[in-house]
Amino acid sequence: MTTSTGRHKRVAFVAPRYGRSVVGGSEAVMAEAARGLARRGHEVEVLTTCATNHYTWANEYEEGASEEDGLTVRRFRTSHTFSRLVSIELERRIAAGDQVSALEEVSWLNGRLRVPGLYLHLLAHASEFDAVICSPYLFWTTIYGAAVAPERTIVMPCLHDEHYAWLRLVRATLTEVAGVWFLSEPEHELGHRIAPRLSPRHGVLGAAVELPEAYDPAGFRSRYGLERPFVLYAGRREEGKGWFSLLRAFEAALLRHSLPFDLVTAGVGDPEIPDELTSRVIDLGYLEDGELPDAFAAADALLQPSANESFSRTIMESWLAGTPVVANGAGAVVNWHCERSGGGLTYLDELELGECLAFIAEAPKSAAALAERGREYVLANYTWDQVIDRLEAMLASFDWAGRP
Amino acid sequence: MRVMFVGTVPPVGGPSALAFAAEAARVGAEGHQIQVVSADMRAVSHQHARLQGFHLPIRLAAASRHFDRLVLRFEPNLPFRPDTQRFERALLGGLLSWAVRGFGEVSVWMDSPMPIPAGLGGRTMAGLWAKADQIVVANEEDRLRMLEVPGVGPERVMIAERREPLGERSVGEGWPSAGDGVADPRAEILDLVRQRARNARRQRLARQATRRGRPIPPEPEEDLQHLLMVEGDPTLERRTLPRLVLHRLLRPFGVLVRGSRANSPFGRLVNRGRRMLRI
Numbered sequence: 137m138t139t140s141t142g143r144h145k146r147v148a149f150v151a152p153r154y155g156r157s158v159v160g161g162s163e164a165v166m167a168e169a170a171r172g173l174a175r176r177g178h179e180v181e182v183l184t185t186c187a188t189n190h191y192t193w194a195n196e197y198e199e200g201a202s203e204e205d206g207l208t209v210r211r212f213r214t215s216h217t218f219s220r221l222v223s224i225e226l227e228r229r230i231a232a233g234d235q236v237s238a239l240e241e242v243s244w245l246n247g248r249l250r251v252p253g254l255y256l257h258l259l260a261h262a263s264e265f266d267a268v269i270c271s272p273y274l275f276w277t278t279i280y281g282a283a284v285a286p287e288r289t290i291v292m293p294c295l296h297d298e299h300y301a302w303l304r305l306v307r308a309t310l311t312e313v314a315g316v317w318f319l320s321e322p323e324h325e326l327g328h329r330i331a332p333r334l335s336p337r338h339g340v341l342g343a344a345v346e347l348p349e350a351y352d353p354a355g356f357r358s359r360y361g362l363e364r365p366f367v368l369y370a371g372r373r374e375e376g377k378g379w380f381s382l383l384r385a386f387e388a389a390l391l392r393h394s395l396p397f398d399l400v401t402a403g404v405g406d407p408e409i410p411d412e413l414t415s416r417v418i419d420l421g422y423l424e425d426g427e428l429p430d431a432f433a434a435a436d437a438l439l440q441p442s443a444n445e446s447f448s449r450t451i452m453e454s455w456l457a458g459t460p461v462v463a464n465g466a467g468a469v470v471n472w473h474c475e476r477s478g479g480g481l482t483y484l485d486e487l488e489l490g491e492c493l494a495f496i497a498e499a500p501k502s503a504a505a506l507a508e509r510g511r512e513y514v515l516a517n518y519t520w521d522q523v524i525d526r527l528e529a530m531l532a533s534f535d536w537a538g539r540p
Numbered sequence: 541m542r543v544m545f546v547g548t549v550p551p552v553g554g555p556s557a558l559a560f561a562a563e564a565a566r567v568g569a570e571g572h573q574i575q576v577v578s579a580d581m582r583a584v585s586h587q588h589a590r591l592q593g594f595h596l597p598i599r600l601a602a603a604s605r606h607f608d609r610l611v612l613r614f615e616p617n618l619p620f621r622p623d624t625q626r627f628e629r630a631l632l633g634g635l636l637s638w639a640v641r642g643f644g645e646v647s648v649w650m651d652s653p654m655p656i657p658a659g660l661g662g663r664t665m666a667g668l669w670a671k672a673d674q675i676v677v678a679n680e681e682d683r684l685r686m687l688e689v690p691g692v693g694p695e696r697v698m699i700a701e702r703r704e705p706l707g708e709r710s711v712g713e714g715w716p717s718a719g720d721g722v723a724d725p726r727a728e729i730l731d732l733v734r735q736r737a738r739n740a741r742r743q744r745l746a747r748q749a750t751r752r753g754r755p756i757p758p759e760p761e762e763d764l765q766h767l768l769m770v771e772g773d774p775t776l777e778r779r780t781l782p783r784l785v786l787h788r789l790l791r792p793f794g795v796l797v798r799g800s801r802a803n804s805p806f807g808r809l810v811n812r813g814r815r816m817l818r819i
Binding site for chain 1: 548555556615678716717736
């Protein structure tokens, strides 16, 4: 079988988590890219763990191979035998930006989780693949997976400018692998800063979101009993994603402006809503994939409080649904998207968030016009056809003579 | 009956303001004489007045002789600003309790989340809750919270009837349009967002400084807004200077200008900043 860029390839996607119930941007991009390549006739396998929870890494799926969405998925059990006390101390030091030795970096990485079965499988079978695609950068599966056959490994790092990204392990991985797949131009620039001798075969391949056939905002409101206007936060409810800062800023905005909006949140993690906000913040918990597009369409705006984004799928999905975006301006990537598209508002503190929400409340037609610019931007740049074209071009540039 | 409504009404204020205005219209339609007083200049009210902080109890106390019933809406900045300190809240709560005693009937409408102070502030507002014949809240969660306030029984607490928004609520809001033909509406909207946030920040800083008896500090982002133009000296021409540095330069500059025997000035200082330069 041939494709637009030559013969079909055999590709392995290595991800720390895979499955319908997994919430995470890089995991979603990996899953959709894998399915996209398979649809074009490439032979695709997913190598992943049995875990779905990225805090506990408990083995929830059965180990072994299965067919999911037309792909072969091989799951391997996670192990944790390292002293958690040592690991937590190293985590604290790294997160604080302290200098740690190379050995300590390895200790830290090994202390979170290990997937020996996956590593051994790759050792035995990596040469059977044209490419091994690993993501995201911070996980054992990527650092160790890429080390097995760096000459045929592409890393989609999903970099954020945080202390972890500046570890030697990360720099070495980005330097030694065959290719690096960046999701945005700011991430690309960060990659050059982190790894001055970045693998020469790298590029901004981007990511994409699926275009739903239809939206049902009224049905969504009815199913979840949402009678009042709302703004939406969709994602993991954790400090790293800016959730708790958003709660504080939203409360401040409510005290300053007569806002009609509730804040509706969907995702994993305990939202820890303070008592005084229970009347205005509604937790829907985890939503099935099919529900999210309707949630975006039903919202008056999407709030994106995370400064640590390498692509930000939710703002793309929101724009696609015709919903305005209000994002944390401290994040280089969302700033870049908002500026390039001319379709998103950014805030730098709670006062600016309040004003942005006042704009959404008081000028909904203008807000919708901004969202329309965002939608045009997504359709022009981030459809899966475009991304898979770029990925195929990168794969075509790899031609290993040693392939059996 | 003469009824005084105190609170923001449309076109600003969101659905709560709509419900509040609908209540005023309903009472008016029953043949009562109503007067709506709002702090927001954009509100379509009978009167606009300063109502923030201690202005509110003073106004209420004065009005209680002329009105039989008071309908008071607790909303953002009325009566509590987000940065109102605990002691000020307590004092204000006590004054409000005192000020409403002259009215025959009192209804209190609470926006959500409800600004009910805890501790001392909560205790000083006991008089207001005791006086209120009716407490209208936004939703069931707030109704339950209200019932936790000592002395407030379920017969007096009700949920406001929900009002649908009026669609595009652009009247008087002043937001730039983002429709067809506007080159970069995002930049214009963000300019206004930043400007409004800056104003709010400045007011907050001023209040904090006043409370502490200190001068109002300059805002960092405004510190590079003044352009110095000194004709004839290319090294100084068109340089932007921090405001504080410019202030220090003014006196020697004035001495030089006054000491010059030339008929025409040798230099000009041009203020291009957003704020007035006090000379």
